[in-house]
Amino acid sequence: MIQGEKTDYCSIWIVFVVHFTGTGGLDAIHLDISEATPKGERFSLSNAVDPDVGSNSKEIANTSMSMLFSINPENGNLYALKTFDYEIEKEFLFHIEARDSGSPPLSSNVTVHIIIVDQNDNAPVIVSPWRAHGSVVEEKIPRSTDKGSLVAKVIALDTDSVHNSRITYQFLQVTDATLFSLDQYNGEIRTMRMFTVDGGTPARSGTASVIVHVLDTNDNAPTFGKSVYNVQVLENSPIGSLVIDLNATDLDEGSNSDVTYSYSLYTSEKTQETFNLNPSTGEITIKDMLNYEDFRIYDMEVIATDKGANSLSGQCTIKIIVEDMNDNHPEISIKSFQTPVSESIEVDTVISVVSVSDKDSGDNGVVDLRIPDNMPFKLRESSDNYYELVVSEPLDREKVPEYVITFTVTDRGSPPLSDNETMTLELLDVNDNVPQFPRSFYTIRVMENNAPGDLLSSLTAFDPDLHENQYLVYFIIEKEIANTSMSMLFSINPENGNLYALKTFDYEIEKEFLFHIEARDSGSPPLSSNVTVHIIIVDQNDNAPVIVSPWRAHGSVVEEKIPRSTDKGSLVAKVIALDTDSVHNSRITYQFLQVTDATLFSLDQYNGEIRTMRMFSYRDPRHQRLVVVAKDNGEPALSATVTIKLSTVETAVKANSDMSEVSLEYDIFSDLNLYLVIGLGSVSFLLLITILVTIVLKCQKPKASLTAPPCRNSVISERNSTIADSTLVSNDAYWYSLFLAETRKGKLVVRQPAPKGSRYIVSSIPRGTGLTDTSGSAPSTLQVGENMTPTFLKSCFK
Known part of the structure; x- marks a missing residue:
């Protein structure tokens, strides 16, 4: 029952669509519901369709069974209000009416026939x-x-x-x-x-x-497994030996199945004197010595009788046959046996001579000699009862170091008798196996800044030979890299193959080494094998970022002046940091550590550009303090900071809104810097030219002259590569960005190789040292020479 409605509603979820048609029509819905359906289960009746709108649309109401089901008047969903039991209620029949709210109201009816489906919920x-x-x-x-x-x-x-x-x-x-x-x-x-x-x-x-x-009755007589037993007995069987164990069975129970055994009256006295019958167990044993030549066959009858009230009995016939015995064992004699022998012994070589014999006659005296199967040897008969043991296959001590050879001789008597003799053949080792490394290629990763003498790896080989043929000595196969021998960089223990580093490695200088290790045994002649070793120097984050722009003449504070009328989005400063670690550890991001007004400036975390987020207002302080941290991607991360003090000035000079929008082929100077450069450049021009010529002549190898177009600022190098933008692509890009930023302040940018030859020291000095400025400019070209001793940026003017 849904509260607040005028009509009782019930709901049921069905798996098929029901469409109410017309007014006054009556459709039927047949629905099967499992008696295991839980209370509150939802079933679906498709909503009645009324093409009218507004108050003329439909309503749904049920006319009966409101105690069993409820219906949602909006969507026609039915809900079970109770659980069902097939054994009590097997089906329900009720009506559902769909009625609109028009005037006059129209309606449609449907009959719902619900059948409860039985579940197997009752055990027999x-x-x-x-x-x-x-x-x-x-x-x-x-x-x-x-x-x-x-x-x-x-x-x-x-x-x-x-x-x-x-x-x-x-x-x-x-x-x-x-x-x-x-x-x-x-x-x-x-x-x-x-x-x-x-x-x-x-x-x-x-x-x-x-x-x-x-309840048992004695209606079954004892029975034997066979009616006639034939038993063979050797003539020298000892007294008391068991001949046969008779076992009669009785299907009755209790005393009716208890059986006793006895000889029949027809059994001869000779038989009873020679053999003994146990009346309780039915065992027949030898009572007197047997002789094949005196008496060969004994016949007897045995009766089994139960202990029932009316005793019943059964009987069987036993024939005991005395056989001549093969009572002499064959003999074997090892005449010669050569041990040890070399594993390289040739096939068909004789290593032993054996003789055999047997004192019996007939088949009991005929003997056969054999050795175990699956051995690399065979027997070859040389004369009557003499055999030679020869090698039939190549021998390998590494697979089988020794052979236990058992010679077995057997006669052809019945039963056959045999004897055996065991000898051990030892194999001597030959140096026929080369040392073997577990792998043919070793990749060893070494973290840079390692301590000299650190163990890098153990390159142990295996030689299956013995003694001196197994003793291995390890060597580094000499190979020079950049005039440096491998033995100066690495050391290997000749006895166990432990590989050590002899120096501390620097990833920024040397990244990998490739050489060979040889393992040689001490045999005669010695055998050897080698393995390739690839040493990979793994970078550590051991170099902190170095902020090279903006230039800081004293300490880490930079002072900048910008017009107060600077537009929104204008480039204020560009922070550039360099990190000489590997690509992963040298990825630098920039963040504000401190900022006077966070709403005034933004910092690009990837290229370090500081731009205005809005124009300055009269409320903004004239002095702004920005602290930028440059952090690398290492673990742990290293960082460097720079403090930029910005002062706003009232000027009519229009600030460049975006330094990156100006072509890199032109220098950007303020009017003030331009005047300073013109004044100072004329004085120092000749001095600068003299210094440059002197350095180039002393420190650079002679090479073909490179013709370059007239330019304001250029760097002479061996790469002859031109950078056309300030994207941070490589060290050259950093260098160029630094060059672009520093020339705004009228400074000369200097790049010098570090003592090791692969790093650079970047510095900036005022242009007043000797540069002369002229009007006009040509495309700027950046060329970097890694092997140059100090390299300068020259300013060429028309």
């Missing part, structure tokens, strides 16, 4: 035979019950529907399945335990045990 209940205590029933039947007689009948009931209540009966456990049978449909049993299964899904079951007591 065994009602017969009656079990007063537990599930065990005892039944007694006479021993003489005829075949097919009913022992018991099990009846089980299941309250589920027809399909789920179809019951079948099965044995769950039976002592002897050959004694009883069970009808799977009517439950008639001839067993002691049964299992009943209904036909539901999932199947459910009930169990009952029936104990049947059978």
